[in-house]
Amino acid sequence: MSSSQHFFKKVYALVCQIPEGRVCTYGLIAKGIGSEGAARMVGWALNAAHLEADIPAHRVVNRGGLLSGKHHFPGENLMQQLLENEGVEIRENKIVHLEKHLWIPPVFIEPK
């Protein structure tokens, strides 16, 4: 396992920690793994992972609570259904009361 994939691994680990019924944003995740500003990379990581692991990628949305990744799920509104099934209200592909469901990840402390 090269160190390059470490980034992805951290993303997966953090996303898997998102509690059921809660959501998180790309930016917060990037920050949580010690790479603030790499929000786009988080999406890339999920894109590569959503097909293989049990990663709750549907709980990751953009800063505005918009289900920006729903288009990558099978079906037209699977992502929305998964979230609603967990008690997250969604309106027009956006999470209602984002703050209410937002889960802030613990800050990742890298061993040095």
Add this chain to the structure above:
DNA sequence: TTTCTGACAACAA
């Protein structure tokens, strides 16, 4: 090594 790209975020018109 250089260049392109991406499920974002912030800023400018």
Add this chain to the structure above:
DNA sequence: ATTGTTGCCAGAA
């Protein structure tokens, strides 16, 4: 307020 453009990071070609 809405739309468009730029900056960001790290991985893949």
